[in-house]
Amino acid sequence: MIKINNVPKEIKKVSEVIWEIPKSFKKGMNVPARIYASEKLLKDMDQGVFDQVTNVACLPGIQKYAYCMPDGHWGYGFPIGGVAAFDLEKGVISPGGIGFDINCGMRLVTTNLTFKDVQPKLRPLIDLLFQKVPAGVGAKGFLRVTENQLKDIMVNGAEWCVENNFGRKQDIERIEANGCIKNADSTKVSEKAVKRGLRQMGTLGSGNHYLEVQLVTAQNIIRPEIAKRFGITTPDQIVIMVHCGSRGFGHQIATDYLGSFNRAMKEMNLGVKDRELACAPFKSKEGRDYYKAMACAANFAFANRQVILHRIRECFSEIFKKEAEDMDMNLIYDVAHNIAKVEEHKIDGSKKEVVVHRKGATRSFGPGHPELTDLYRDVGQPVILGGSMETGSYLLVGTEKAMEETFGSTAHGSGRTMSRTKAKHLVRGDELQKSMEKRGIYVKTASMSGLAEEAGFAYKNISDVVHTLETADISRGVVAFKPIGNIKG
Amino acid sequence: MRFEYLEDVATADIAFRAEGNSLNELFENAAFALAETMADTSTLKDSIIRTIEVEEEDQEHLLFSFLSEMVYLRDVELLFFSKFEVNVEGNKLSAKLYGEKLNDNISLRNDVKAVTMHMLKIQKKDKYYATVVLDI
Numbered sequence: 306m307i308k309i310n311n312v313p314k315e316i317k318k319v320s321e322v323i324w325e326i327p328k329s330f331k332k333g334m335n336v337p338a339r340i341y342a343s344e345k346l347l348k349d350m351d352q353g354v355f356d357q358v359t360n361v362a363c364l365p366g367i368q369k370y371a372y373c374m375p376d377g378h379w380g381y382g383f384p385i386g387g388v389a390a391f392d393l394e395k396g397v398i399s400p401g402g403i404g405f406d407i408n409c410g411m412r413l414v415t416t417n418l419t420f421k422d423v424q425p426k427l428r429p430l431i432d433l434l435f436q437k438v439p440a441g442v443g444a445k446g447f448l449r450v451t452e453n454q455l456k457d458i459m460v461n462g463a464e465w466c467v468e469n470n471f472g473r474k475q476d477i478e479r480i481e482a483n484g485c486i487k488n489a490d491s492t493k494v495s496e497k498a499v500k501r502g503l504r505q506m507g508t509l510g511s512g513n514h515y516l517e518v519q520l521v522t523a524q525n526i527i528r529p530e531i532a533k534r535f536g537i538t539t540p541d542q543i544v545i546m547v548h549c550g551s552r553g554f555g556h557q558i559a560t561d562y563l564g565s566f567n568r569a570m571k572e573m574n575l576g577v578k579d580r581e582l583a584c585a586p587f588k589s590k591e592g593r594d595y596y597k598a599m600a601c602a603a604n605f606a607f608a609n610r611q612v613i614l615h616r617i618r619e620c621f622s623e624i625f626k627k628e629a630e631d632m633d634m635n636l637i638y639d640v641a642h643n644i645a646k647v648e649e650h651k652i653d654g655s656k657k658e659v660v661v662h663r664k665g666a667t668r669s670f671g672p673g674h675p676e677l678t679d680l681y682r683d684v685g686q687p688v689i690l691g692g693s694m695e696t697g698s699y700l701l702v703g704t705e706k707a708m709e710e711t712f713g714s715t716a717h718g719s720g721r722t723m724s725r726t727k728a729k730h731l732v733r734g735d736e737l738q739k740s741m742e743k744r745g746i747y748v749k750t751a752s753m754s755g756l757a758e759e760a761g762f763a764y765k766n767i768s769d770v771v772h773t774l775e776t777a778d779i780s781r782g783v784v785a786f787k788p789i790g791n792i793k794g
Numbered sequence: 795m796r797f798e799y800l801e802d803v804a805t806a807d808i809a810f811r812a813e814g815n816s817l818n819e820l821f822e823n824a825a826f827a828l829a830e831t832m833a834d835t836s837t838l839k840d841s842i843i844r845t846i847e848v849e850e851e852d853q854e855h856l857l858f859s860f861l862s863e864m865v866y867l868r869d870v871e872l873l874f875f876s877k878f879e880v881n882v883e884g885n886k887l888s889a890k891l892y893g894e895k896l897n898d899n900i901s902l903r904n905d906v907k908a909v910t911m912h913m914l915k916i917q918k919k920d921k922y923y924a925t926v927v928l929d930i
Binding site for chain 1: 804832858862868908912
């Protein structure tokens, strides 16, 4: 695919890493679109990004700009990497601005173990994690919940887990929104979604979802003072990263409401550029109902990642014959990257509540934000950027600039640059697995073809993404991690 | 040809274009494309028959709901299908699906999360065509 000609000629350079597509680009744009990217990342972006981010700019009640982050790529409805905030009175909520995997997100956990401790036991550790954290199609969750328990989870999120001994009290404040989005209402969730959810609590899923054991090397600690605050203190320290979401439960809620929004839009005479951008006024019954159901899915995802953390602690205890507490297995943070939330932001000098959509984009609240835990309030919110399984990931920190410029938002990963079908033509899963093992990364997968689709070359260079975020100052690098063990669905 | 994958659409997901000489055949081939994305259908037996009935306000929506139902049955009942008989009349659909429950003999492919409405369109030219993007 030749990508270089895709950049619209109307695009204006605002700064080294900010590009603006004016309202005149497309009929119906209510605001300009802004893309955060280095010149190289911009030129490599696919056509879909420019089409989709300008479609988002046409939605009613959108504030300031429609944004795309540097890891952005062609999605459906919104681009992946899309951020948009809408007025609560005149604006909309759109399932296509959140994605089917509601509250897909990242979780990062410390240990006090070093490479020397873990390396000799890496294989049995990964094998045990693979056995205990179900992944792939048809995987049954290790936690069988009743319908009533599921309803509790929908409303209380991660808190339910702690109450039921799947975690510690101190985990909760290290989760975005304390692991519970308010206003969740289980009566807005279909029976079908409930049926899908019942068997999937405590599953990783597949696609690009993973559980990874990662290594911190001394040269990869970018801001040592902040790293220390987040619990990264030792060179060669081992951390664990989890990437997963609300599973079939969230997918069904998104499917249900996408259907009903399309019906409602006909009645309300709301036209959009793509059916996947189906939306409803935030204040309408349809909009409110979706928000309440979406909150249920978001809470399910927080709980899913919490019970998985519990399982990880158990596995580490079994392999290293120590209590999890004695290995300092503390949660650094849990962030959502597919979500819509009501947040207060400054627009034209005054504070205003808006509904911020982040689709493949992460919250990046800066120092002093009242929503942050006391633990991190003076440094800013930890931001977790998941890279490809071959190249590594980053821990960053939120900034005041993100609050001013991007509704407190930043990138979520390295971003795909090659289609799944193409990646599969270029490498076989079993070959990739062997070659990664030679490079010191032990991988277990539920699907060999799925593994091939996630090859490192299918992704952008994550360092380019981080460089853009640093230059724009919408988040700052803290630590880079290298994978040593990985479980893929 | 019953369908083809579109490589340069939706980078992180999977898109296909199905075709058919009639609307019924188009829906059958779109279902087959989804089934092939989820598993190698040549490894499937047809020991279970399921019927699906859907009614929607237009045909695109009908296709969206029909395919979404297959994803639902995969998740909840672990059913995979390889043969389809579809009858579309106006905005109503009734379909018979042949397949079996997940077992070790089935060669799995992608875990399709959902059917999207992105670019979803049914077109009638020399034949009927539909483009569908699946969320992976």
